[in-house]
Structures are given as C-alpha cells and as structure tokens.
Amino acid sequence: MAAEAQRGFNWIRKSPMAGSARQTEIWTLEPEGISHDVKVTAGKPLNLSEVKRNWSFRRELDKCESLREFFDELGSFEHFTSCPVCKADFAAAKPEVKIWRSTYYECSSCRHLYVDLRPTEKALSEYYSKNPLGNTIYTTCDEIDLRIREIYRPKALWAIECYREVYGRDPQSVLDLGAGSGHFLKSCSDLGLAAEGVEIDETSRAWCEKSFGITLNRSFEELSETGRKFDLVTSFNVIEHLVEPGRILENCRRFASERSLSVIETPRYNSITCALQKIFPSRIRGYMFPYGHIQVFSDASFATLLHLHKFRPTHAWYFGQDAREIFFQIGSELSAEADEGAARNFEGLQHEIDQLGLSDLMIIAAKAT
Secondary structure (H helix, E strand, C coil): CHHHHHHCCEEEEECCCCCCCEEEEEEEEECCCEEEEEEEEECCCCCHHHHCCCCCHHHHHHHHHHHHHHHHHHCCEEECCECCCCCCEHHHCEEEEEECCEEEEECCCCCCEEECEEECHHHHHHHHHHCCCCCCHHHCHHHHHHHHHHHHHHHHHHHHHHHHHHHCCCCCEEEEECCCCCHHHHHHHHCCCEEEEECCCHHHHHHHHHHHCCCCECCHHHHHCCCCCEEEEEEECCHHHCCCCHHHHHHHHHCEEEEEEEEEEEEECCCHHHHHHHHCCCCCCCCCCCCCCCEEECHHHHHHHHHHCCEEEEEEEEECCHHHHHHHHHHHHCCCCCHHHHHCCHHHHHHHHHHCCCCCEEEEEEEEC
C-alpha cells in the first residue's frame, strides 16, 4: 500500500455526455488499466421541508456548536500522521479549510479529505455517554413512518435491486453495521429480509427494540459467535466517523455470505454542500464538522479504499440536501430567515443539482473480489 500511495491513484470516469437519471459509467484506475462498469443513479425524491420540519438550520448549528464546546473544554485530541485511506504521508497533504481547532487536508495521493486534529477515542466515548440519542430527530415517534417512507425504504429497495442485478435473485438477509435507531432494518424487514444489526450505543438499541421489535447486537464479536453470514452487508453514515475506515470493509467481508453485496453511504466531498461549508466555516452543520466527521470521501478516495481492500464497485447512487444548504447559508449571510420561503423550492433545485453530479451524499454498492 505504501508504494501505491507514493505514485498516487489516478481514477478516470467515463460517462455519456447526455447524462440521465440512470446510466453506466466506467471507472478506470490509471496506469494499471483496472476498470469497473458502475451503474449510476442520480437523484432521489425527498420532501425535505417535511422531513426537516422539527430540525431547523439554527438548531443544527447549535447542536454542532455544543459538540465543539464539549471537546474544546475537554482538550483531548490526537493527530493523523498519514492518510486514513491510502496511508500517504501527511506532509504531502494540502490544507483546504480550517474549522474550529482542526484543518481539513486533502491527500495528494488519493484525494481524500481528513482532519489534522481529532478527538481521542476516549474523548468520543465520553461525549456519547453523556449525550445519548434521546429525543433527537431520528427517534421522534410521530416521524417514524415519515422517515421510513422518505429516507429508508427507498434505500432498502435500491440495495435489493442492486443485489438482483449482480446475482440474478433477491437477497434473503441483511446486516447493518452501525444500525443506529434501526429504521433501515425495519424497512428491510417489511420487505421480507431477515434483518440484523450491530450498534454499540445502548440507547439506540433499546429504542430500536421498543419501536421495531428488532434486537441489535452489541458488538461484532457478539454477532461473530453466531456464525451467521448475510447477503447484504450495509453501513449508512458511519465510515466518516472512523479513524480506520477500512474496518468497515473488513467487517463487510467478515460477515459476507457466498454471494454477498456491500452497500455503504457517506457524505461526499465533490458537492455543493462541502463547497459552501468551506466558504462559510463559521456556520458548521452536517458534513464538515471535524470533531464528528473526521474525514470526507471524494469519489476518487472511495474508489481507492475499495481497490485497496479488494472490492469492486458495481453501483453508485448520488443524491443529497444541497438545495437546503444553499438557501440557508446565503440566508444566514444576508441575515434573512430562509426556512419558509425556500422550502417550496428545495425539491426542484435539488433535482437539478443531482443531475449535474454535485450531490452531497453517495451510496456505493461493491462486491468483494
């Protein structure tokens, strides 16, 4: 891996000039000439104003600010000395934007974005033990059906369709790594899959069992003792929090059935949202908050991570919430209240952003080789 990092990872994307909501791209690693045909979907219908009705832009900023205050007061930090993806030396990385005490750097080898300074694992454990899930947007009881309909069921259907296109049959089982409050697993269970998850947070596990009747495993070791394997192994918005992102793929392989597909979602660096948060670093929410998201994947760095761990991408889905970020960041800059007027325009603008390939979220489906 060190030798590869020194010479760099040059990914080339070939796609039709007349783009559409669904098309096949060719992702090629040069000069090796390793190519993958990737079926790409752009855009996802989402009623953003309804999903976010109880979670205003100001509330999101305040939550991130409280997180910053906690870690700054604790003062327990450590440094990355190399790229978390390709292990290229930190000295060759380029600074992109300073947020709070940390600076996001771009790896010169694989184009991955990561922070120079991050909270220690002990500090993170202390934070989450003192700030349990509680009554957050994810566990508001009157929003369960809304969130499943708008967010999680579409992802479950997409993952099933990807599996069907790769293997010619429907998957029978799914394991979600970092299952959170269990909405995705509930969606999969409703679609007929045997659904299991791993979640270290006790509050989330209890809420999932109470709300959905799904008992989540406390640890990978606990699940590993059962010997069970799964057709789909998924992880949604976890990898960006990890010091070693490759561990997700190691566990995907660890729990894979003979015919398995891995599905991973993460914020995307090649997006309007990240561009805006670099321009307005004093108003941080969402994707570039360095004490939580200690790294942000570019398309190239995600492809590199898959390559180094011997996975082949088969499908990609790009969508996001950039339209909301545009209205709220500019509204804040102009001291205007954007929530009401802008909400009517979110969906149409987001559709155009998705078609232009500038969405702030990506889900990649990949097969171990």
